[in-house]
Amino acid sequence: MAHGIGEDPGRSPAAQLDGVEFPVWRDMLVQVAADNGASVDVINLFKALPRNLYYSKEEVQRDFAEAARRFAIGNVDEEDGAARDRRNLGRDTVENAPPGKIRHP
Numbered sequence: 001m002a003h004g005i006g007e008d009p010g011r012s013p014a015a016q017l018d019g020v021e022f023p024v025w026r027d028m029l030v031q032v033a034a035d036n037g038a039s040v041d042v043i044n045l046f047k048a049l050p051r052n053l054y055y056s057k058e059e060v061q062r063d064f065a066e067a068a069r070r071f072a073i074g075n076v077d078e079e080d081g082a083a084r085d086r087r088n089l090g091r092d093t094v095e096n097a098p099p100g101k102i103r104h105p
Helices: 026-035 040-047 057-062 064-073 091-095
Strands: none
Touching (some): 026 040, 057 064
């Protein structure tokens, strides 16, 4: 393993969560990321998180996919009725499967 080579923490949303005390408001996550010198993309990703309050790091990480989807489409209205929420992507298949039918997505 190469020492001293790695991802810039300012570009990693997960790295911004390391020093955060939970529960935490979404606005505080945005502020912490800005104070830590995070990139504009990371700050905007936190702004796009679907919930206002998070109780654990895992909750935030589960919502990264939904936040990325929201961030990618911008302020476009979703009037076509399609289900695009990505918060539980694959989780129901694993956690709520009938007995003996547990499978990995």
